[in-house]
Amino acid sequence: VLGLTVTPQITPDERIILDVKVTKDRFLPVNGDAPPAIATKQINTQVLLENGETVVIGGIYEQITNDAVDKVPLVGDIPVIGTLFRRKTKENNKRELLIFLTPKIITPALNIH
Numbered sequence: 001v002l003g004l005t006v007t008p009q010i011t012p013d014e015r016i017i018l019d020v021k022v023t024k025d026r027f028l029p030v031n032g033d034a035p036p037a038i039a040t041k042q043i044n045t046q047v048l049l050e051n052g053e054t055v056v057i058g059g060i061y062e063q064i065t066n067d068a069v070d071k072v073p074l075v076g077d078i079p080v081i082g083t084l085f086r087r088k089t090k091e092n093n094k095r096e097l098l099i100f101l102t103p104k105i106i107t108p109a110l111n112i113h
Helices: 081-085
Strands: 002-010 016-028 037-049 055-071 086-101
Touching: 002 086, 016 055, 016 086, 037 055, 081 086
Parallel strands: none
Antiparallel strands: 002 016, 016 037, 055 086
């Protein structure tokens, strides 16, 4: 689960201060009847931006490892000889989450009657 909390403040010179908190939760494997465990990664930062300027926030990484075995049915299960008829692969993927924030000051329209 990904969470994003942004708290803006407008400075007197019409720039914008953003307090940004990014969280990423994931469930951890548990044994038996233990309650679910959650691992949380978190980034906290504060940035000062001009009106309409964009900031990029990174640093949340995810690494996924996949192990697979492809084999010829039946023959791949035979001891010793079966190794000639099966293939083991291991795949490592690393991804980074990038968040782009562009705050804009919206001024209320004047109603002149």
